[in-house]
Amino acid sequence: MTPSEYFAHPIRELLDRLLGLLQAQEFSDPDLLAQDSPAASLQSVSAISNTARSLLERTPPQFVSGHGLTQLQNAFQAIFNELTAYQSNKNPGHLQNARAQVEQSIMPQLWTFSPLAQQGDLAPLSQSIVDLTKTSSDSIQQLIAQREKYAAQSAALAQQIVDAEAKLARLAETVTKQNAEAASVVAVVQKQYAEKEAERVVAFESLLKQLRDNFAQMQVDAELAQAQRLDSLRESQDQAAQIVQVVGNIGVTGNYQKIANVEGEQANIWRYVTIGFFCAGIVIAAATFWKFWNQPFSPENAWSVLIRLMYAIAITAPAWYTARESARHRTNADRARQTELELASLGPFIELMPEDKKHQIREELTKRYFGNQVSEHTVEQPLNLKEVREFALELIKAARK
Template identity: 40%
Template sequence: MVTFSAHRDHPLHATLRRLLEMRNSPMFAIDAVITNESYTFSRNKIFSTVQVIQNLISGTPEELVSIGGMSSINSGLQQALAELTTFLSDENPVHLDNAASVIDNNVLQGMWAFTPSAQPVMPEALPALLQAQHKFSMDSVRQVADASDSLSAHLVELDEEGQILRAKLNDITDNASRERAEASAAVAKLEQSFTQAESSRQQSFEESLRIGAGRVEELLEAIKGNTDALLLELEEKRNQAARIVQVVGNIGATGNYKRIADSESKQANLFRWITLGIFGTGVFIAVATFIKFWGEPLNSETILAIFIRLLYAIVITTPAWYSARESARHRSNADRARLTELELASIGPFIELLPEDRKIEIRAGLTSQYFGKSLDPHVVNNPIDAVALASALKGVTDDILKAVKPS
């Protein structure tokens, strides 16, 4: 509903106040604006339009103003206000053209919101417009004058600095001439000293060369003798190193077989305890069955219960055959690894005192024995003969059926 308060509290009033306050900023009179006709025109158009709208709001009765038109004008002025705010922050006058374009496209088209036409209020807006233009002009003149005074002062400073630099250049030229003469005298004196020193150095060098040649011959003879002794010692060290490497290799191989033997022994012990546990469970079930039915008369029910319990005992003890076989296999692997460890550990001391060719022959024979051997295939055998078990179960079943069958 349109009321007087809607007109008085409309946000267009605040927008106009911000724009009119912004008009007093000296940024709108900088050189980039006043020296460009397009930017100057855009600036004047913006603030002239704002002033006219302010006068129209003030001079038009509230009943003759369209609230919708005011909202349309406020929307356009908000866009222009955003462009001017950006101009004050980055000093890019292109924002003035953008704001003027917004005034043309969005603001002036909403001037129908004021009745009567804007023409009668133009004489009232003219003094304010002229005052704003006068202020812009004065600011521009002031900035030009300030720039002229600054430029004049800068030119005076440059002239004084030029005089100082000219005097320094003259001093540098005089100093350079004097230092050039001094340098020439110093170079001549240096050449004389160098000639004398070079002659003395040449004599000393020739004498040192003669003495050094004699010492080098003595040193070569001494090195030759020391080299022969060193070669003999190196040969001995090489033989010792070969023996050490052989021992180290034997230790590494025997240590590996020892680890294998220990691991296989642990596995054999594990499967042995598993076997004992399973057998113990089956025996316990059989003994419990025997104790439970001891002294009870045999009939169809007791015979069937005894048969089922014994069948459970047989089924439970069946995995014990597999665990027992695995325990035996791991035990055999452990014994084989320990035997290999013992043989490898004793082969070195055994052949140590033999001739070198005999040692090589023995090692070649051991190579074919310990390396390149194929693994024994792992065959899984059924611990229980299925045919025999089926036959036995059939016989027991027939006996049970005969026993429980009424005569």
């Protein structure tokens, strides 16, 4: 057959799938391999499959029969189907059928490969199969020994489980007894708790009633005390109002009293200054008259007398200004004392009047004492210059005569 047909033949893939299937866990079970017939069947299928795979690799396509290769493919497909069926239902008959296919259908078809390719290869292959069989048997024996060991351990574990179940049963019985005792104790405790709870409820209600009575009494006492405090506060409020009114009057009138005192002191100062100027002028005039009293009046001494009198007038002239300032400060002092007297007597004067009348009087006094303009201060000449000039002319005429 041609090389392309040979190397692309489906038997190659089928053999790979078959050899892969033989590696499944179902075909390596120690219990299965411990039996001679199933083990021999699996070994026969594995050996013939590996042999066919080896022949496919070594035999040239020119020495291979295409018809025989197709027959081998059908036989290996039947073996694959039997192994797949065993994997599904674990029926050993499928393994026997697979071995029968090897003996009846595959071995007679090995003529497909040239005898030249088979010469010299069977002896090593047979030895490999023998070695593999021996190794498999030893592995199976070891697995069986381990299984027996595990079986003994399983028996010991089963006995331990039985003992544990017995202990568990005894513990369950003990727990049942303890539960019964605990239920009895709980019943006694609940009974005692109910009795104590009833006593506590009675004591609590009694205490609560006592607290309510005490609270009611405290509330009554507090209301009485609050009423007394309110009365005392009202009385204190009235007294405070009176005190505030008096203090307010004192605060208002005290300022006027201070102004009156200051203005009075200023009036006295300006009065003393005025008296000083007048005294100085009178002394100069008296000295002039005393000096020229016994001398006859003549033109020679007239100018001297006139000049001395002018000195007296010049010294006395500021006294007019100081007298006016003293009078102004005295007027301000009298006005402040009058206002102080009126404001101080206002409260007692209107105390017994109705409230509307009090407000009316306060409004009128407010208009009177507040919002007034301050009088302007004008500076007037202390002497009339016209009158002084006329007086001086008369003196000159008298001196010429």
